Amino acid sequence: MLKHEALRPGEGLWIVPCEAVHTFGMKFEIDVLYLSKTKKVLKLRPRMPKRRISACLLAHSVLELPSGMAAATSTAAGDQLEFEKIV
Numbered sequence: 001m002l003k004h005e006a007l008r009p010g011e012g013l014w015i016v017p018c019e020a021v022h023t024f025g026m027k028f029e030i031d032v033l034y035l036s037k038t039k040k041v042l043k044l045r046p047r048m049p050k051r052r053i054s055a056c057l058l059a060h061s062v063l064e065l066p067s068g069m070a071a072a073t074s075t076a077a078g079d080q081l082e083f084e085k086i087v
Helices: none
Strands: 013-015 020-022 030-035 041-048 053-055 061-066
Touching: 020 061
Parallel strands: none
Antiparallel strands: 013 061, 020 053, 030 041, 030 061
């Protein structure tokens, strides 16, 4: 993400395992979703600005999305996500 200028709709980064992220060196804000092992949303950090640290010690992984995507999709803590492999 540090090399990118922005995340476009449909793009994201799933970091496994992970319970904390930072945006030092990034040029744009992101939505951060903390997920359990079963991909349940435990916590959201919407529109996380540059030069910040965020954590969720119960998380198994983190999904970084374009800023505003969580609100646009009405994603909330407690939601169950499903990932599909694209070949």
